Amino acid sequence: MKQSLEQNLKQISSSVVSPENRSVALNNFLVQGFPTRREENWRYTDLSFLKEAAFTLSENTIIDRLQTGFKVGKGNVHRLVFIDACFSESLSSVKALDEQCTVLPLKQALATNSEIIRKYLANAHQEDTRFLNLNNAFMSDGYVILVPKGMVIENPIHLLFISSDKDNVMSFSRNIILAEENSALTVFEEHLSMDGQTTFANHITQVVLGAGARLDRYKLQNQNERAIHIAQTLVDQKRDSQFKSYQVTLGAALSREDLNISQRDQGASCALYGLYLAEAKQHQDHHTRIDHLAAHGNSVEYYKGVLTGQAKGVFNGKVVVHPNAQKINSQQTNKNLLLSNAAEMNTKPELEIYADDVSCAHGATIGQVDSESLFYLRSRGLDSVSAMSLLVQAFADEIVETFEHKDISDYLREMTHAKMSTHFLS
Amino acid sequence: MLTIKNLHANIGNKKEILTGLNLEIKSGEVHAIMGPNGSGKSTMANILAGKEGYEVSQGSVEFLGEDLLALAPEERAAKGLFLAFQYPVEIPGVNNMFFLKTALNSIRKKRGEPELDAYDFLKKVKELLKELDMDESFLKRALNEGFSGGEKKRNEMLQMLVLQPTLTILDETDSGLDIDALQVVAKGVNSLRRADRSIIVVTHYQRLLDYIVPDYVHVLSGGRLIKSGGKELALELEKSGYGWIEKV
Numbered sequence A: 001m002k003q004s005l006e007q008n009l010k011q012i013s014s015s016v017v018s019p020e021n022r023s024v025a026l027n028n029f030l031v032q033g034f035p036t037r038r039e040e041n042w043r044y045t046d047l048s049f050l051k052e053a054a055f056t057l058s059e060n061t062i063i064d065r066l067q068t069g070f071k072v073g074k075g076n077v078h079r080l081v082f083i084d085a086c087f088s089e090s091l092s093s094v095k096a097l098d099e100q101c102t103v104l105p106l107k108q109a110l111a112t113n114s115e116i117i118r119k120y121l122a123n124a125h126q127e128d129t130r131f132l133n134l135n136n137a138f139m140s141d142g143y144v145i146l147v148p149k150g151m152v153i154e155n156p157i158h159l160l161f162i163s164s165d166k167d168n169v170m171s172f173s174r175n176i177i178l179a180e181e182n183s184a185l186t187v188f189e190e191h192l193s194m195d196g197q198t199t200f201a202n203h204i205t206q207v208v209l210g211a212g213a214r215l216d217r218y219k220l221q222n223q224n225e226r227a228i229h230i231a232q233t234l235v236d237q238k239r240d241s242q243f244k245s246y247q248v249t250l251g252a253a254l255s256r257e258d259l260n261i262s263q264r265d266q267g268a269s270c271a272l273y274g275l276y277l278a279e280a281k282q283h284q285d286h287h288t289r290i291d292h293l294a295a296h297g298n299s300v301e302y303y304k305g306v307l308t309g310q311a312k313g314v315f316n317g318k319v320v321v322h323p324n325a326q327k328i329n330s331q332q333t334n335k336n337l338l339l340s341n342a343a344e345m346n347t348k349p350e351l352e353i354y355a356d357d358v359s360c361a362h363g364a365t366i367g368q369v370d371s372e373s374l375f376y377l378r379s380r381g382l383d384s385v386s387a388m389s390l391l392v393q394a395f396a397d398e399i400v401e402t403f404e405h406k407d408i409s410d411y412l413r414e415m416t417h418a419k420m421s422t423h424f425l426s
Numbered sequence B: 001m002l003t004i005k006n007l008h009a010n011i012g013n014k015k016e017i018l019t020g021l022n023l024e025i026k027s028g029e030v031h032a033i034m035g036p037n038g039s040g041k042s043t044m045a046n047i048l049a050g051k052e053g054y055e056v057s058q059g060s061v062e063f064l065g066e067d068l069l070a071l072a073p074e075e076r077a078a079k080g081l082f083l084a085f086q087y088p089v090e091i092p093g094v095n096n097m098f099f100l101k102t103a104l105n106s107i108r109k110k111r112g113e114p115e116l117d118a119y120d121f122l123k124k125v126k127e128l129l130k131e132l133d134m135d136e137s138f139l140k141r142a143l144n145e146g147f148s149g150g151e152k153k154r155n156e157m158l159q160m161l162v163l164q165p166t167l168t169i170l171d172e173t174d175s176g177l178d179i180d181a182l183q184v185v186a187k188g189v190n191s192l193r194r195a196d197r198s199i200i201v202v203t204h205y206q207r208l209l210d211y212i213v214p215d216y217v218h219v220l221s222g223g224r225l226i227k228s229g230g231k232e233l234a235l236e237l238e239k240s241g242y243g244w245i246e247k248v
């Protein structure tokens, strides 16, 4: 991989990072290398195959059709589309947005707002800097959303990432959401594949929520069954800000989601909901970390997974309550349904508390479909497949029901039900 | 309609729970089965409905000319068998109305009948709710979730009336019901009575049998029927209790 990465670096034309900085970042990464299973954070997710792999960047794939079925009932969809992390002007449309508000690809945003954006790019904060370095070396483009003070954007902003139909393509996006004081917005990130090729995608998204700002962030990862998808989302919350995250993981051969939230000032709250459905040999890993650094913070987390075939799932939810972060309320739940004997789930909620006046609870379950319920439904005439599907759907729908945006929720429900009916229960 | 011959059953090879049960039910008949707690009433009902976990070591059950024990639970339902459970399970996330409609249409489909039109179905269900003195809001709730004991029993009756079974088994549907609810349930059950349908009323108390008058009463004890008679047997049991049974 080392040689191929160095080779790739020489051919980059994207100007979002200077060649010198890319080179430094790659060298940093090469010293560190990919994570190994000896590390606690990567214990169940094996990336060793990447060492042998050779991916190439691709900059000029053109597609003429949006692969998504997502629609907004009323009003405009603001949509940015990226193919292999490169912006597609022709497929994107950002309509009737207030000119005070920026919704732009990174490359264009740097042309107008370069100082502030460079500052944020340089400030990406993460303990584990390996993918950050790799991303710094190879980022092609990404989205930048800057919402000024007090502005409320009604319609969701759709951020569509499509992986190429060329084999062995790697792509790196870098994204920034900056919501100033008391602003509010909803974003929907959707990740798809054009075709059945093996691709490697890394997406790093930095979010800063100013005092009283509100962000609802939906993410659907629905890539093909050979894709590798590794994403980090780093969220900084200021006073009284509210962050809601809705993660739906359906696709990819291997996916890893890191969602790190730092509540830096008092009164911040976050709610993280997740649903993952894994079949065949899919591997889906969700790591979340919430740092309560100030008092009166709230966090709620509820992730559910259904696994079948020889699928593997990982959930690791860490909540850290730092000294002096009093009056923290934190709840965390992870529930899993295994539909086959060979499916495997590793779940680990972790609590580290260094303050004394806090209320924290966590729990995790791994189980099968309840046989009493199954029998009840069958005794009323439902065949075993329908009964099973009804129960699994009911299990998953509990997460879908938390999705507040009607159009996004309808779409995500349709996608999850489609996956369950075609792959899970036939 | 139903012939149970010398039925022996156990759970995982442990103690035998049914120890040679014989019962013959003809079309149009109502049979009451009474007996003390733990005598095997629910076990019998569950085995008839097709619940897993019981091993039938001997005997046979014939239902409408077929080997009942060879059928899957849903096939039994399609043939017209219905068990009103003693303890209906709560199923969060499954909408009651959707479930009722799915159940009815599954059964109709298996019988080669057309699915019911949504409008007609809703109209029918609303009439039945009224008959059962149930609020329409029950349809919007998750199946049995958070229902009180009495509400669960009424919901079983609603399913029964929607599915119009040929053979109904009521497993202690009366327990936990007050006298008004009991009469509502009895009225529903009686509305099913027809020359081509049969009903098994499993109960611990005589009370229900004032409203659903049986043709035969049987006493189940130690896993088999130890006494059978007409409806007067229920009154006798009421007077003397089950104490005498242990002495038999």
Ligand SMILES: Nc1ncnc2c1ncn2[C@@H]1O[C@H](COP(=O)(O)OP(=O)(O)O)[C@@H](O)[C@H]1O
Pocket (backbone or CB within 6 Å): B011, B017, B035, B036, B037, B038, B039, B040, B041, B042, B043, B044
């Ligand atoms: N799942 C079970 N596991 C072990 N024993 C059981 C189980 N279900 C019933 N039994 C036993 O079988 C006997 C009959 O139970 P049951 O059929 O429920 O009686 P009834 O309905 O007449 O009260 C009792 O001794 C009971 O403890």
Ligand SMILES: [Mg+2]
Pocket (backbone or CB within 6 Å): B041, B042, B043, B086, B171, B172
């Ligand atoms: Mg019982």
